[in-house]
Amino acid sequence: xxxxxxxxxxxxxxxxxxxxxxxxxxxxxxxxxxxxxxxxxxxxxxxxxxxxxxxxxxxxxxxxxxxxxxxxxxxxxxxxxxxxxxxxxxxxxxxxxxxxxxxxxxxxxxxxxxxxxxxxxxxxxxxxxxxxxxxxxxxxxxxxxxxxxxxxxxxxxxxxxxxxxxxxxxxxxxxxxxxxxxxxxxxxxxxxxxxxxxxxxxxxxxxxxxxxxxxxxxxxxxxxxxxxxxxxxxxxxxxxxxxxxxxxxxxxxxxxxxxxxxxxxxxxxxxxxxxxxxxxxx
Amino acid sequence: xxxxxxxxxxxxxxxxxxxxxxxxxxxxxxxxxxxxxxxxxxxxxxxxxxxxxxxxx
Numbered sequence: 001x002x003x004x005x006x007x008x009x010x011x012x013x014x015x016x017x018x019x020x021x022x023x024x025x026x027x028x029x030x031x032x033x034x035x036x037x038x039x040x041x042x043x044x045x046x047x048x049x050x051x052x053x054x055x056x057x058x059x060x061x062x063x064x065x066x067x068x069x070x071x072x073x074x075x076x077x078x079x080x081x082x083x084x085x086x087x088x089x090x091x092x093x094x095x096x097x098x099x100x101x102x103x104x105x106x107x108x109x110x111x112x113x114x115x116x117x118x119x120x121x122x123x124x125x126x127x128x129x130x131x132x133x134x135x136x137x138x139x140x141x142x143x144x145x146x147x148x149x150x151x152x153x154x155x156x157x158x159x160x161x162x163x164x165x166x167x168x169x170x171x172x173x174x175x176x177x178x179x180x181x182x183x184x185x186x187x188x189x190x191x192x193x194x195x196x197x198x199x200x201x202x203x204x205x206x207x208x209x210x211x212x213x214x215x216x217x218x219x220x221x222x223x224x225x226x227x228x229x230x231x232x233x234x235x236x237x238x239x240x241x242x243x244x245x246x247x248x249x250x251x252x253x254x255x256x257x258x259x260x261x262x263x264x265x266x267x268x269x270x271x272x273x274x275x276x277x278x279x280x281x282x
Numbered sequence: 283x284x285x286x287x288x289x290x291x292x293x294x295x296x297x298x299x300x301x302x303x304x305x306x307x308x309x310x311x312x313x314x315x316x317x318x319x320x321x322x323x324x325x326x327x328x329x330x331x332x333x334x335x336x337x338x339x
Contacts, residue, residue, distance in 0.1 A: 229322075231306075233322070233326050234326060234327075234330060242306055242307075242308070243303075243307045243319075243323060244309075245307075245316070246315075246316065246319070248312070251313075256315055258314040258318055261315065261319065261322065262318055262321075265322065
């Protein structure tokens with residue numbers, strides 16, 4: 001079996017997401033479900049309950065300290081945002097190796113991912129987009145392919161990280177050279193395996209380009225620029241030290257004008273410190 | 283600390299920040315937003331170096 005086939009096989013063998021997530025998807029899909037039905041499912045998993053309440057009460061979501069029950073969190077955040085928070089919690093628990101590998105530290109990786117999630121959502125707000133629920137989760141999961149390699153193909157990924165250290169290149173370039181495929185493609189395969197919504201899958205697959213081929217996409221553009229900005233602000237560490245050049249196509253998609261990015265930074269850094277320090281890793 | 287020492291330290295931090303950003307960004311800004319991103323990277327690098335130095339003191 002060649003390396004590409006082996007990687008694809010490993011994706012197929014990926015553990016399924018916890019039952020609470022699939023049960024939650026089922027109950028949300030059912031149009032007759034009530035808030036109480038959804039709350040009952042989430043309450044089966046206490047780790048998710050705690051994480052949702054913490055995140056819902058953070059300044060980032062704007063309801064500081066006012067959400068004291070899962071039912072209220074669902075009412076205020078909406079079914080899909082709550083489902084995505086359970087997804088984020090489930091994925092972070094699923095990949096649980098804690099040691100570092102040639103400078104790649106899982107904790108710094110997740111900190112970077114949370115930073116990208118926060119910025120992605122801020123960009124979507126700035127662009128005046130109303131349906132925000134996929135933005136935070138797409139940012140958090142955008143590099144899931146890297147953590148897949150680290151978790152399930154450590155020996156091969158060690159060669160990738162060695163090359164990054166030697167050549168000072170982007171981790172993506174080293175992945176293509178050593179493995180023949182990059183974490184963005186693997187991210188899309190993981191998304192397929194877990195049956196994640198198509199917009200999230202596309203964000204994982206195309207986040208290095210900022211567009212889907214020639215086609216503009218707000219979520220893809222947001223994740224693309226957020227990844228770069230999280231690198232600029234040194235929020236966590238994505239596995240290499242470089243800041244890639246943004247795709248020019250994203251300015252128009254995100255309705256960005258000079259000065260807007262700088263203006264969002266103080267709030268972003270404040271939200272980031274709170275989210276990382278007390279909510280995700282506290 | 284004397285004013286000249288502070289100014290010297292500041293210049294040292296700015297030079298290190300410029301070097302760090304050049305190592306990380308292998309491209310030239312093409313438009314005002316990219317220039318803004320470059321300036322943000324520079325400012326952030328300076329802030330982090332300053333935090334690090336204050337932590338050491």
